[in-house]
Each structure stands twice: as structure tokens, then as C-alpha cells.
Amino acid sequence: xxxxxxxxxxxxxxxxxxxxxxxxxxxxxxxxxxxxxxxxxxxxxxxxxxxxxxxxxxxxxxxxxxxxxxxxxxxxxxxxxxxxxxxxxxxxxxxxxxxxxxxxxxxxxxxxxxxxxxxxxxxxxxxxxxxxxxxxxxxxxxxxxxxxxxxxxxxxxxxxxxxxxxxxxxxxxxxxxxxxxxxxxxxxxxxxxxxxxxxxxxxxxxxxxxxxxxxxxxxxxxxxxxxxxxxxxxxxxxxxxxxxxxxxxxxxxxxxxxxxxxxxxxxxxxxxxxxxxxxxxxxxxxxxxxxxxxxxxxxxxxxxxxxxxxxxxxxxxxxxxxxxxxxxxxxxxxxxxxxxxxxxxxxxxxxxxxxxxxxxxxxxxxxxxxxxxxxxxxxxxxxxxxxxxxxxxxxxxxxxxxxxxxxxxxxxxxxxxxxxxxxxxxxxxxxxxxxxxxxxxxxxxxx
Amino acid sequence: xxxxxxxxxxxxxxxxxxxxxxxxxxxxxxxxxxxxxxxxxxxxxxxxxxxxxxxxxxxxxxxxxxxxxxxxxxxxxxxxxxxxxxxxxxxxxxxxxxxxxxxxxxxxxxxxxxxxxxxxxxxxxxxxxxxxxxxxxxxxxxxxxxxxxxxxxxxxxxxxxxxxxxxxxxxxxxxxxxxxxxxxxxxxxxxxxxxxxxxxxxxxxxxxxxx
Numbered sequence: 001x002x003x004x005x006x007x008x009x010x011x012x013x014x015x016x017x018x019x020x021x022x023x024x025x026x027x028x029x030x031x032x033x034x035x036x037x038x039x040x041x042x043x044x045x046x047x048x049x050x051x052x053x054x055x056x057x058x059x060x061x062x063x064x065x066x067x068x069x070x071x072x073x074x075x076x077x078x079x080x081x082x083x084x085x086x087x088x089x090x091x092x093x094x095x096x097x098x099x100x101x102x103x104x105x106x107x108x109x110x111x112x113x114x115x116x117x118x119x120x121x122x123x124x125x126x127x128x129x130x131x132x133x134x135x136x137x138x139x140x141x142x143x144x145x146x147x148x149x150x151x152x153x154x155x156x157x158x159x160x161x162x163x164x165x166x167x168x169x170x171x172x173x174x175x176x177x178x179x180x181x182x183x184x185x186x187x188x189x190x191x192x193x194x195x196x197x198x199x200x201x202x203x204x205x206x207x208x209x210x211x212x213x214x215x216x217x218x219x220x221x222x223x224x225x226x227x228x229x230x231x232x233x234x235x236x237x238x239x240x241x242x243x244x245x246x247x248x249x250x251x252x253x254x255x256x257x258x259x260x261x262x263x264x265x266x267x268x269x270x271x272x273x274x275x276x277x278x279x280x281x282x283x284x285x286x287x288x289x290x291x292x293x294x295x296x297x298x299x300x301x302x303x304x305x306x307x308x309x310x311x312x313x314x315x316x317x318x319x320x321x322x323x324x325x326x327x328x329x330x331x332x333x334x335x336x337x338x339x340x341x342x343x344x345x346x347x348x349x350x351x352x353x354x355x356x357x358x359x360x361x362x363x364x365x366x367x368x369x370x371x372x373x374x375x376x377x378x379x380x381x382x383x384x385x386x387x388x389x390x391x392x393x394x395x396x397x398x399x400x401x402x403x404x405x406x407x408x409x410x411x412x413x414x415x416x417x418x419x420x421x422x423x424x425x426x427x428x429x430x431x432x433x434x435x436x437x438x439x440x441x442x443x444x445x446x447x
Numbered sequence: 448x449x450x451x452x453x454x455x456x457x458x459x460x461x462x463x464x465x466x467x468x469x470x471x472x473x474x475x476x477x478x479x480x481x482x483x484x485x486x487x488x489x490x491x492x493x494x495x496x497x498x499x500x501x502x503x504x505x506x507x508x509x510x511x512x513x514x515x516x517x518x519x520x521x522x523x524x525x526x527x528x529x530x531x532x533x534x535x536x537x538x539x540x541x542x543x544x545x546x547x548x549x550x551x552x553x554x555x556x557x558x559x560x561x562x563x564x565x566x567x568x569x570x571x572x573x574x575x576x577x578x579x580x581x582x583x584x585x586x587x588x589x590x591x592x593x594x595x596x597x598x599x600x601x602x603x604x605x606x607x608x609x610x611x612x613x614x615x616x617x618x619x620x621x622x623x624x625x626x627x628x629x630x631x632x633x634x635x636x637x638x639x640x641x642x643x644x645x646x647x648x649x650x651x652x653x654x655x656x657x658x
Contacts, residue, residue, distance in 0.1 A: 193593075194634050217633050219597060233601070238541045240601060240626055260538060262629050263606045265598045278602060282610070285602040308602040322599055328558065329599055348559070351599040365596055405651055439597060 050088045053081060053118045054111035057095035063126030070095065073164040077120065077284045080182035083319040084298050085421050090116040112140040113433065120171060126427045129157050135167045137174055141384035143287040149174050161206055181399045185443040186406060187221040187230055190419055190435045198232060200247055200262060205430040224272050231256065231266035231275060240264055242277060242431030255388060256289060276319055287321055300338035311353050320362055331364050344380035352395060358402040365394040373407060397442040406440045541628055544586040544654035549576045553611065555649040558595065560606035562614050573653060574618035587611050588652040589629045592645035597631055604629035611651040
């Protein structure tokens with residue numbers, strides 16, 4: 001009898017999942033179900049739509065944790081889940097001793113009383129240069145604190161934070177059907193005008209490191225779909241040329257295009273085989289398709305005005321771009337043959353189109369005194385403002401979940417990278433430290 | 448408030464429902480069993496590691512200073528695997544050019560690349576100097592102010608340099624003496640955030656070198 005009621009409750013839940021305002025992914029196994037079933041799992045406490053999750057310090061099962069990794073991993077995973085916008089981390093203290101079911105039960109009971117709906121328990125083994133963790137996710141609303149999922153990860157000791165990111169992404173996957181975005185990187189430009197280098201950091205700004213150090217001007221890094229390489233514009237050979245570099249490998253930089261004039265604004269095709277780029281080799285900034293393996297070029301635009309900033313739709317069927325052919329720069333659309341050109345914004349100064357990974361939204365920058373982020377549907381309908389200062393807010397890049405955006409903002413004075421959700425949540429500062437931080441590119445989920 | 452409480456309850460429950468679906472979908476790595484089962488193979492978290500760029504000593508070609516000897520596959524190296532035939536006609540290195548007092552900058556209106564009448568007179572004088580000094584090549588830099596965005600301004604600076612070049616050619620300067628480069632908004636000569644400063648940055652700048 002009890003089992004049957006649980007099944008009913010779960011079915012009800014699955015049906016409702018699609019209605020959650022923050023859940024863009026329909027439940028993978030959503031089933032139609034009868035209405036009016038009694039709610040069996042009685043989750044109370046907390047008046048928010050967020051799920052309350054308890055994350056005690058990870059439990060060390062092997063090795064000596066002299067560096068406080070167990071505490072760090074719980075803290076980082078908690079920050080990741082908070083950033084996701086889907087969870088509230090329930091405060092709690094202490095760690096749970098290993099191999100002690102009674103202590104675990106006691107701890108979960110206390111967290112449940114404090115309002116937690118779920119509990120995340122990590123087991124950590126420190127083995128010299130290796131770290132191993134096993135995450136265990138519990139439903140604290142069930143009387144027996146049912147185990148929902150377990151999964152193991154391992155990494156080098158130097159990449160400890162990645163373990164926490166992987167755990168957090170798995171938790172998001174378990175509750176939404178789509179993995180989180182914590183195990184990703186942000187590439188960006190750092191430095192004052194005239195001395196800009198490419199840098200890279202974890203998605204939360206941790207572990208910033210230089211990717212280029214060529215002393216010239218390096219601009220507009222863009223991650224490849226496999227998250228292994230960056231396309232960029234660099235003056236390293238004197239002129240604005242297009243290159244590809246491999247930040248995780250000791251591999252030479254590859255020249256993509258070095259024609260007379262500008263070589264800029266790369267956008268990867270979804271399959272990673274082509275780049276849409278801006279070249280002025282034929283006398284005027286125009287958009288071309290470059291096939292990477294062969295170097296073959298196909299010209300897409302032919303207009304006396306500026307055509308630049310191409311960006312592929314996630315289906316690979318269309319390309320949005322910027323053109324000043326009607327006066328001020330606006331966002332346009334065309335197919336991959338350069339046909340079907342259509343203007344989708346008007347009446348302003350619009351640049352930096354960025355197509356959502358899910359295809360339903362294009363974010364762009366509008367200049368109106370200062371710069372702010374706007375969004376529009378790909379058919380040009382429903383233009384809407386995403387930011388309203390302070391300072392300038394521009395250069396958006398989508399997280400792979402299509403819910404978060406990173407961008408450059410001068411709201412605190414100098415340029416820093418911030419992130420927010422598409423619904424306009426309060427932006428979070430991502431990058432710290434000296435220098436100007438601009439042109440972020442959010443990587444796909446790392447392999 | 449009963450209604451609201453129930454609403455919250457249902458929402459939370461929904462999350463768990465999805466969770467279960469997620470479990471069922473990925474049997475290889477997750478278990479929905481009521482107790483921990485023996486662990487499966489761990490998912491390895493491998494690269495990316497620390498980027499090599501911060502490693503001291505010889506590194507990837509990306510780290511080389513401009514003018515350093517090119518490694519195989521480095522920019523400009525011939526025969527690199529997969530390297531597209533991207534190189535065009537030889538381009539003189541911008542750093543070989545130097546300014547001369549006789550060639551004056553011209554300036555542009557915001558988001559414009561047409562030559563203003565007053566600036567045409569400056570270009571006439573520049574053309575006269577260039578024709579009198581035919582042994583010099585000229586590099587025209589196109590610049591923008593910081594407003595607008597980097598990508599667009601790179602194209603805008605290119606158009607400013609090109610408009611300037613076209614005007615000089617129309618005044619009898621040989622096109623094959625002229626090279627253009629856009630720096631977009633990347634090399635402002637004035638750093639303040641006001642129109643007086645911006646107007647100085649929206650410019651075409653001239654540099655020469657002997658043939």
C-alpha cells in the first residue's frame with residue numbers, strides 16, 4: 001500500500017515539472033496522471049520555490065585531509081547549487097563520521113527539521129596526487145531518507161574544485177534532467193587598451209590564468225563546441241588575424257585567416273567544422289564561411305555597408321549578424337547560403353548578437369547613451385530589456401544551460417565579468433583582481 | 448495560506464519526481480536503489496588542467512613574442528597541417544612605419560566613416576606630401592572611440608581607413624603604396640570618458656616608411 005502511494009505522488013510530481021518557471025527542460029519521463037491524488041510527501045518549511053539542500057562537510061574515508069579539502073568541496077558544491085538559482089543551501093555544521101549509518105540518519109533528521117528537502121553527502125578519499133569522491137544524494141522528505149543517486153568522480157589533487165563542480169552538476173541533473181553548468185570555463189580578455197591578453201578561469205572566477213602572453217592585442221575569444229580550443233582575433237603578427245589555440249594542450253597556435261584587412265568575429269558552427277567570420281579582403285567587411293580543415297571560403301554577404309559579428313543558430317540552419325546597411329547597426333538574419341536576409345531589430349544601435357543554445361532567444365547589446373543587454377525572439381518579436389545599468393552591460397555569452405548569461409559590466413567602475421539568469425536576476429560578480437576584464441566566452445560543458 | 452503552502456509543497460515534490468526520472472534515464476552511473484550499492488567505475492575528471500600558458504620557459508607558439516622565430520605550425524609557418532591557404536599578399540609589418548609631422552590625422556563623426564569637408568582639406572595636403580615623397584609607403588590606421596562594441600568597431604575602423612585610402616587614391620596617390628589597418632577601439636589616444644576625448648579617438652592616423 002505504501003509503495004503504491006509513493007508511486008502516485010511521484011507521478012503527480014513528474015506531471016507538474018513542466019510548469020516550474022525555472023525548469024526549461026520538460027521532465028524526461030513525464031507521464032499524464034490523474035488529478036486529485038493526496039500529496040504523500042509532505043515537504044514543508046521554506047516558502048521559496050527553491051529546493052532546500054543540506055551539504056555537510058564531506059567525509060574523509062582515506063588519507064589525511066591536511067588542506068581542508070572536505071570542507072572546501074562542500075562549500076564549492078554549495079556555492080554552485082546556490083548559483084544555479086534552483087537550490088537554497090541549508091546551513092549546518094560538522095561532518096558525518098564514516099561508516100556510521102546512525103550518525104548519518106541523525107544528521108539528516110536534524111537537517112530535515114531545519115527545512116531541508118534533500119541531503120548531499122560526499123565521501124572523499126585522498127590518495128596522494130589523486131582525489132576520489134563519491135556523492136550520495138538523499139530525499140530527506142521520505143521517512144527513511146531514501147537514497148536517490150550515487151556517483152563517483154576522481155581527479156588530480158590540483159583540480160579539487162572540479163570534483164565539487166562535477167558533484168553539483170550531477171545534483172542539478174538529478175533534479176532537472178539536465179546537468180548543471182559548474183564544470184565549465186570562462187575565457188575572457190584582460191588588460192588595458194593596447195595590451196589585451198586572453199585569460200581563462202573557472203565559471204565562478206576561480207583559478208584565473210593567462211592563455212596568451214604575446215604582448216600584442218588579443219580579442220574576442222570564442223570556445224569551440226568541443227570545449228578544447230578557442231578562436232580569437234589577435235594582432236600578434238601585426239594585423240588583426242584569426243587564430244585558434246588549444247589552452248589545455250601544448251600545441252601550437254593555428255592560423256585560421258590572415259588576409260589583407262580585418263579577420264575577426266569568429267563563430268563556430270554547431271559541428272565545429274566551420275567558422276562564420278568577418279573578412280574585409282574583398283574591400284569591405286563581409287561575412288564568410290570558413291571550412292577549417294580545408295581553408296575553403298564561401299562568401300555570404302555582398303553589401304557596401306558593414307556586415308560583421310555572425311553567429312550561428314544552434315541548429316546550424318541560420319546565421320544572425322550585424323549590419324549598418326539601413327543606417328545604424330542592427331541585428332539581421334540569413335541562412336547559411338546568405339539568402340533570406342531579414343532585419344530583426346530596428347530603431348537603435350544594436351550589436352553583439354548571441355544566440356541561445358536552445359535557439360529561442362537572441363541576446364544583443366543596445367547602445368542608448370550607455371550599453372545594456374536586450375533579448376529578442378529570432379523572428380524579431382518581443383524585444384525586451386535584460387539590464388538597466390548601472391554602468392555599461394554588454395558582450396553577453398550564454399551558459400550551456402541557456403538559463404545563465406555572463407557579460408562585461410562597468411557597474412563598479414572598471415570592467416569585470418558578471419553573470420545572471422536570463423530572467424534578470426541580480427548579477428553576480430565573477431572575476432576579481434586587477435586589469436579590465438571584457439569579452440567573456442562561456443565554454444560548453446567540459447569533457 | 449493553506450493554498451500557498453500546498454503550492455510550495457507540490458512544487459518541491461515535482462522536483463523529486465524529475466529526479467527519479469533522471470535516475471532511471473542513466474542506469475550506468477546512478478542508482479535509485481534504497482541503499483548504496485557497490486560502486487561502479489568512477490567517472491574520471493581529467494583535462495582541462497592548468498593552462499600551459501603560465502608555465503615558464505619555452506611554451507606553445509601562442510606565447511611567443513611577436514617576431515620570435517616561428518615554430519612549425521606557428522602563425523605564418525608554411526606547411527602546417529590543416530593550415531588554410533589564408534596568407535594573402537605580403538603585408539609590411541606595422542611596426543616598421545613611423546609618424547611624420549607633415550601627415551595630419553583626420554577625424555570622424557560617431558558611427559560614421561565618410562570624410563568630412565574640413566578633413567578633406569587635410570587629406571589634400573597629405574596627398575600632396577605623399578606625391579612629393581614617392582619613395583615612402585604609407586600605413587593608414589583606422590580608430591574608433593570606446594562606444595559601440597569591440598567587434599563592430601574593428602569593422603568601423605576598417606571602413607574609416609578604407610574611406611581615407613580611397614580619398615587619397617582619388618587625389619592621385621598610388622594605391623599600391625597604401626596599406627590600411629584597423630585597430631577598432633583598441634588603441635585610443637585619449638582615455639577620458641567624454642566627447643572631447645572620444646572625438647580625438649575617432650580618427651585616421653598616418654605612418655610612413657621608406658620603400
